[in-house]
Amino acid sequence: MSLLEVKNLSVFFESDSSRLVPAVSDLSFSAEKGEILALVGESGCGKSVTCLSLARLLPEPPAVYGKSQIIFSHKERRYDVLKLNSSGLREFRRTCVGYIFQEPSVSLNPVFRVGDQIAESIRLRNKTASGEVFPETVRLLEQVGIPEPEKKMKAYPHELSGGMQQRIMIAMALAGEPDILIADEPSTALDVTIQAQILDLLRSIRDKRGMTILLVTHNLGIVAEMADRVIIMYAGHSMESGSVREIIDGAMHPYTKALLEAVPKLGREKGKPLATIRGNVPAPSNYPPGCRFYGRCALADRLSDSERRLCAEKVPEFIEIRKGRHCRCHYSK
Ligand SMILES: Nc1ncnc2c1ncn2[C@@H]1O[C@H](COP(=O)(O)OP(=O)(O)O)[C@@H](O)[C@H]1O
Ligand SMILES: [Mg+2]
Structure with missing residues (x-):
């Protein structure tokens, strides 16, 4: 059984x-224990909405769920997340999921010492006796690579660098020993060297704890380094999924191919313009009736008028090509 x-x-x-505006449409996927699953796509494609939906963290309204199911299997229990009542949902959030977001400085409370914020997460999420909270805080800080934890826990967030703040956020997310860590662009706001350290930390947490990580990023370099499997999202739709090798070396969907071509490469001929994807992601209120990528698609340029009509009028299905390998395109094979 899949974890999620x-x-x-x-x-x-x-x-x-x-009017109901679609942010995420008909998205199906599973996550297995211990894997790093990457959710990739340009800004506005529905990655964060997907993440927040998993623990039902979006305010309802304005968010409204369609006929959807989110099933989470934790030890002997099975949570049907969209059907949980408020106490079930609280328990689910406390025991099963941890979140880290792009901007640690926004998520940390500026007026409390970081150690107290971690201690509070421990108290909220575990049935730890009060005497055990301090050593547990120290242990978590050590685990996320914070030197001199007993000193650092007395710091206020602004006294720490962005990388250290993100480590504190990771420690808080780990406090409940969740089965899945949802990391929504966890390193986007950091310098590249710090970015690499945070990603290394996430990978080592996965290796040591067998934790599942849902990693959101728009950076395909990070995907290649980190992910086991990948889902490419565009305008609220999943466009392609597969193992990281299948996606990087054998992309099928014109959107995935365009994303890969747009990655700047070292040693590229100077002065040559970078490949870009023409146009922009449409706003959800403006999604076209057929394939949502049609207006920007290079493959469509090579099709006949009658072939193109299908792209314009009919949403392609997310076809399973083989187990774990999917593509949503009428023409790319
Ligand atoms: N609270 C909200 N109210 C209305 N629209 C929203 C809200 N949150 C997100 N959206 C819209 O949903 C779409 C997907 O957003 P998001 O998941 O944040 O994209 P991504 O994380 O891929 O950049 C965007 O068009 C965004 O404007
Ligand atoms: Mg986002």
């Missing part, structure tokens, strides 16, 4: 005119 199984996740937002 998402079936046909659709998330809408109520707009001012009380």
Whole structure:
């Protein structure tokens, strides 16, 4: 049984005119114990909405779920997340999932010492006796690579660097010993060297604890380094999925290919313009009726008018090519 199984996740937002605008549409995937699953796509594609939906953290309204299922298997228990009542949901959040976000400085409370914030996470999430909270805080700080933990826990967030703050956030997320860590662009706001340290830390946590990590990024270099499997998202739809090798070496979808071509490469001929993807991601209120990538698609340029009509009019299905390998395109094979 998979640790997490998402079936046909659709998330809408109520707009001012009380229309339902789709942010995520018909997204299905599973995550296995101990794997790093990457969710990749340009800004606005629905990655964060997907992450927040997994523990039902979006305010409802404006968020509205379509006919969707999120099933989480934890030890002997099975949580049907979208059907949980509020106490079930609290328990699920406390025991099963940990989150880290892009901006640690926004998530940390500026007026409390970081050690107290970690201690509070431990108290909230475990049934730890009060005498055990201090050593547990020290242990977590050591685990996330903070030197001199007993000194550092007295610091206020602004006294720490961005990388240290992100380590504190990771320590807080680990306090409940969750089965899955949802890391939404955890290193995007950091300098590259610090970025690498945070990613190394996440990987070592996965290796030591067998924890599952859902890693959101728009950086394919990070995907190649970190991920076991990849889901490519575009405009709320999953476009392609597969193992990291299948995606990097054998991309099928025109969107994935365009993303890969847009990665700057070292040693590239100077002065040659970088490959870009023409146009922009459409806003959810403006998603076209057929393939959502059609307006930007290089493959469509090579099709006949009648072939293109299918792209414009019909949403391609997310076809399973073989186990764990999917693509949503009428024409790429
Ligand atoms: N609270 C909200 N109300 C209305 N629209 C939202 C809200 N949160 C996200 N959206 C919209 O949902 C879409 C997906 O957003 P998001 O998941 O944040 O994208 P990503 O993380 O891939 O950059 C975007 O078009 C965004 O504007
Ligand atoms: Mg996001």
